[in-house]
Amino acid sequence: MRARLCFILLFAGTLLAGPALAQPSEVLGDGDSVRITVFQNPDLTTETRISERGTISFPLLGEVALAGLTRAAAEARIAARLKDGKFILNPQVGVELVTVRSRQVSVLGEVARPGRYPLDGARITLTDVIALAGGITQQGADTVTVVTGGQGDSKRIEVNLPAMYRSGNFSRDIEVRSGDSIYVPRAPVFYIYGEVRRAGMYRLEPGMTVAQALSVGGGLTDRGTERGLAIRRKASDGKAHEIEARLSARVEPDDVIYVKESLF
Numbered sequence: 178m179r180a181r182l183c184f185i186l187l188f189a190g191t192l193l194a195g196p197a198l199a200q201p202s203e204v205l206g207d208g209d210s211v212r213i214t215v216f217q218n219p220d221l222t223t224e225t226r227i228s229e230r231g232t233i234s235f236p237l238l239g240e241v242a243l244a245g246l247t248r249a250a251a252e253a254r255i256a257a258r259l260k261d262g263k264f265i266l267n268p269q270v271g272v273e274l275v276t277v278r279s280r281q282v283s284v285l286g287e288v289a290r291p292g293r294y295p296l297d298g299a300r301i302t303l304t305d306v307i308a309l310a311g312g313i314t315q316q317g318a319d320t321v322t323v324v325t326g327g328q329g330d331s332k333r334i335e336v337n338l339p340a341m342y343r344s345g346n347f348s349r350d351i352e353v354r355s356g357d358s359i360y361v362p363r364a365p366v367f368y369i370y371g372e373v374r375r376a377g378m379y380r381l382e383p384g385m386t387v388a389q390a391l392s393v394g395g396g397l398t399d400r401g402t403e404r405g406l407a408i409r410r411k412a413s414d415g416k417a418h419e420i421e422a423r424l425s426a427r428v429e430p431d432d433v434i435y436v437k438e439s440l441f
Contacts, residue, residue: 204245204246204247204280205227205243205244205245205246205247205248205251205272205274205279206227206231206244206245206278206279206280207227207228207229207230207231207244207278207279208226208227208229208278208279209226209227209274209275209276209277209278209279210224210225210226210227210274210275210276210278211224211225211226211227211233211243211251211272211273211274211275212224212272212273212275213225213233213235213255213270213271213272213273214270214271214273215255215259215265215268215269215270215271216268216269216270216271218265218268220236221235221236221237223235223236224275226278227243227244227279230242230244231243231244231245232244235255237259237262237264238255238258238259238262238264241254241255241258242254243272244279248272248273248274251272252270252271252272253270255268255270255272256268256269256270276295277295277296278295279355280295280296280354280355281293281294281295281296281355281356282294282296282301282306282353282354282355282356282357282358282359283357283358283359284306284307284309284310284358284359284361285358285359285360285361286317286360286361286362286363287313287314287316287317287318287361287362287363287364288307288310288311288312288313288314288317288361289310289311289312289314290310290311291310292310294306294309294310296353296354296355300352301352301353302350302351302352302353303321303323303336303349303350303351303352303353303359304338304350305353306353306359307321307338307359307361313338313361316363316364316380317361317362317363317364318361318362318363318364318365319337319338319339319340319364319383320335320336320337320338320362321335321336321337321338321359321360321361322334322335322359322360322361322362323335323336323351323353323357323358323359323360324357324358324359324360325351325353325354325357326356326357334351336349336350336351337349364380364381365380365381365430365431366378366379366380366381366430366431367379367381367385367390367428367429367430367431367432367433367434368431368432368433368434369390369391369393369394369433369434369435369436370433370434370435370436371401371434371435371436371437371438372397372398372400372401372402372436372437372438372439373391373394373395373396373397373398373401373436374394374395374396374397374398375394375395376394377394379393379394381428381429381430381432384427385427385428386424386425386426386427386428387406387408387422387423387424387425387426387427387428387434388424388425389428390428390434391403391424391434391436397436400438400439401436401437401438401439402436402437402438402439403424404437404439405421405437406421406422406423406424406434406435406436406437407419407420407421407422407434407435407437408420408421408422408426408428408432408433408434408435409432409433409435410429410431410432410433411431422434
């Protein structure tokens with residue numbers, strides 16, 4: 178299931194990386210790079226970045242405020258300034274968004290390409306952004322955490338992606354907005370050693386029992402015994418305690434399962 182989910186997200190990322198990011202943003206913002214052209218006036222062609230003040234420097238006009246405007250509104254503002262200044266009688270202005278930097282979402286943790294990703298004017302969902310980040314790695318947990326909202330108004334949302342795909346209910350595939358952060362934690366693990374065929378660290382699946390854990394470890398060796406299985410587990414005080422383990426017992430994160438050698 179995880180392999181299929183990672184493939185879906187990676188395939189979606191391939192699609193989104195092309196046309197979706199090339200679409201113009203609805204609203205320009207600080208840090209965005211724009212290319213401005215004026216019909217039949219190639220000497221006025223300008224490629225620049227919107228400053229922290231929300232302005233650009235444009236030939237003949239000087240400083241022009243563009244932050245918070247749509248592309249159409251920015252075109253109209255520059256055209257009006259050129260006309261009012263009697264520089265061009267009937268200017269036809271085009272504004273193209275080159276690079277989006279004002280509206281971004283952060284993707285952290287166990288994804289192929291952690292980082293900040295720009296949001297265009299289209300609706301972008303949680304799975305869209307994870308796909309852009311290359312999908313979840315094999316070490317990633319099923320449950321993804323999304324922190325939405327600005328300072329003082331943040332909200333924490335947890336989404337179990339495999340469960341969402343299994344149920345077919347995508348209401349949890351929430352829309353992400355500028356300033357949101359997505360965190361994919363490392364999946365919980367358990368350890369198994371002693372008389373098992375493949376001792377080591379393994380991913381802990383939901384509801385896993387000791388019997389299933391032994392199976393993941395390749396089963397017992399010829400010298401191993403199911404009698405006297407022990408689990409070394411950390412208590413709430415942080416100290417490790419050894420407890421007797423039954424095959425039907427649930428395995429908890431960071432459990433260390435020890436398989437003893439048979440005396441006979």
